Amino acid sequence: MSSNLKIAAVTNPEPVRMGNSYRVAIVGAASLKGKEVAEVLNDRNFPSLDVKLLDDDESLGKLEAMKDEVTFIQSVRSQQFEKIDFTFFASDIESTRANWKTARKAGSDIVDLSYALEDEPGARIRSPWVERELGLPFTPELQPAPAVIAHPAAVVLALVVLRVQNSGDLSQIAATVFEPASEHGQKGMDELHEQTINLLSFQPLPMAVFDTQLAFNMVARYGAQAVPPLSIVNDRILRHYRQIVDKRAIVPSLLLLQTPIFHGHAFALHVRMKQTADIARIASALAGDHFTVTQSTDDPPSNVNVAGQASILISVVPDENDANSFWLWAASDNLRIAASTAVECAESMAAARPRGKIQ
Numbered sequence: 284m285s286s287n288l289k290i291a292a293v294t295n296p297e298p299v300r301m302g303n304s305y306r307v308a309i310v311g312a313a314s315l316k317g318k319e320v321a322e323v324l325n326d327r328n329f330p331s332l333d334v335k336l337l338d339d340d341e342s343l344g345k346l347e348a349m350k351d352e353v354t355f356i357q358s359v360r361s362q363q364f365e366k367i368d369f370t371f372f373a374s375d376i377e378s379t380r381a382n383w384k385t386a387r388k389a390g391s392d393i394v395d396l397s398y399a400l401e402d403e404p405g406a407r408i409r410s411p412w413v414e415r416e417l418g419l420p421f422t423p424e425l426q427p428a429p430a431v432i433a434h435p436a437a438v439v440l441a442l443v444v445l446r447v448q449n450s451g452d453l454s455q456i457a458a459t460v461f462e463p464a465s466e467h468g469q470k471g472m473d474e475l476h477e478q479t480i481n482l483l484s485f486q487p488l489p490m491a492v493f494d495t496q497l498a499f500n501m502v503a504r505y506g507a508q509a510v511p512p513l514s515i516v517n518d519r520i521l522r523h524y525r526q527i528v529d530k531r532a533i534v535p536s537l538l539l540l541q542t543p544i545f546h547g548h549a550f551a552l553h554v555r556m557k558q559t560a561d562i563a564r565i566a567s568a569l570a571g572d573h574f575t576v577t578q579s580t581d582d583p584p585s586n587v588n589v590a591g592q593a594s595i596l597i598s599v600v601p602d603e604n605d606a607n608s609f610w611l612w613a614a615s616d617n618l619r620i621a622a623s624t625a626v627e628c629a630e631s632m633a634a635a636r637p638r639g640k641i642q
Contacts, residue, residue: 304332305636307629308367308391310382311374312336312356314468316396319622320371327626337363339378364389368636369629372397375468383429392632393429394625398519400429407431408526410438411627412573416445417531423635430628434516435620436460436539436548437523439595442573443552443611444532450568452557454607456535460520461542461549462513463586466617467492472545479543493541502541513541546618547586552611553602560609566599584614592616593623 307324311317317338324331336356357363359382364370370386372379372395379399387393393400400406405428413433414421433441440458447453464471471492478488478498488496494506504513517539525534535552542549554560570576577598582588584596595615602608 304330305368305633306333306335306366307331308335308337308364308370308386310337310359310370310372310378310386311397313338314373314375315465315472315618316468316621317371317373319618320373320396320625323619323622323626327630329626329630335363335367338374361385361389364391367391369394369632371625371629372399373625387429392427392629392636394628394632395429395431396621396625398431398434401431401519403429405429408433408523409628410441410527410624411631412438412624413441413445413527415572416442417529419529421631423632427632427635430632432621432624432628433523433527434520435615435617435624436462436550437520437527438620438624439548439550439613439615440520440535440537440552441524441528441532442595443550443569443597443613444535445528446569446571446574447554447565447611448532450561450565453533454555454557456533456555457538457553458535459538459540459551461540461544461551462516463542463544463546463548463617464497465546466516475543475545497541497543500543503538505541513539544586546616547589548615548617549584549586550611550613550615552613553608554611555605555608557607559606560601562599562601562609565609569597569599584612586614589614589616591619593619 309317309320312321324334336354337359338356359378364386367386367389368391370391370393372383374397376397376399379395379397383393383400401408407428407430409430410433444456464475474489474492475497478496481488482498490506492509494509495502517537520539521537566576573595575594575596577584577596583598589596595613597611597613600610600612602610
C-alpha cells in the first residue's frame, strides 16, 4: 500500500471509500452502543460486505436493520468470528473479556466500547477526533492491539481544552460532568424509568443498577452495591483524558454527577485565563469540526437538542466576578460520540488490512 493511502486513512475525517469490503461483527448488537455503531457504520458508508449482529441469549432472533436489509441477531459463538475483519465489542465487560481473544485469534481487529480491555498489554485508548486535533499520526499495524475507545466525556473535555488553549494561556479549569443513565446501557435507562413511575405511585424503587434513588435526584456517588462505582467512572474519564491529550493540555479538576437524565452528557466548565478573557476570541477558537457554538439568541445547549448529533453544542458565558474567567456550558450525545469514535478507529486500522480481497 502506498504511503499516501496510509495518510488518508488516518487524517481524513470523511467516511472511508476504499475498494475494500470488510466483514464486520458487532458483539452486543442489541445494546444501546451496539445499535449506535450499526447506525454510524451506515451513515459513514463503511465498506462492509457483511455485518454480523451478535448478542446474548436474551436478544437472539431480534430483527435489526442494516443498510437496506433486515437481519437477525445471532448468538456469540467462536465460529461467528471466522473471516471477520473488524469486531466491535459493545457488550458488557464480561462478554468482551470472554470473547475478544477468540475474535483476535480468528484474525479480526478489535474495537472495544466496553472498556474491558483498557488494561490489556498494548491496548491503546483512542480518539481519532483528538488525534487529528493534535496532528498525531496513527501508524497501522498488521496485527494491531485492541483499540479501546476513549470515554465520550473525556473526548469532549479534551477537544474543549485544546481549542480554548488556542485563545490564550490557561490558568485553571474546573469541570462538572453530568452523567446520563444511558451510560449504564438499557438497564440503567429502564431503572430510571421504573423508579420514576414507582415514586409517583408510592411503590418500592428498583435499585439493581444504581443502588440508590436516581429519579428526581442527583448524586455524587452510587449505593454500595452499584457496579461500577461512580468514582471508577470519574477516574476513567481523567485517565482517558490524560492519555489522549498526550500531555499537551492542562488537566481539569473534575466532578462527576449522576443525573436523572436518560440520554446525553452535559458539561459546566469554569475556565480561568492568565489574561483577560476575550469571549469573542474564545468562541472563535472553539468553532470548527465537531463543535456548534451557540449564540445568546439561539437555544442553549441541552441534552434534548443534541440527541442524535455528532456535534458538541457549546456556549461561552462571561464570569461577571472575574474578568480573567468565563463559563462554558456544553452538551453532547454520549452514544453517538462513542460509536463515531469506534467506527473511525476501524477506518484508520483498515489501512493495514489486505487490499483487493476478503479474508
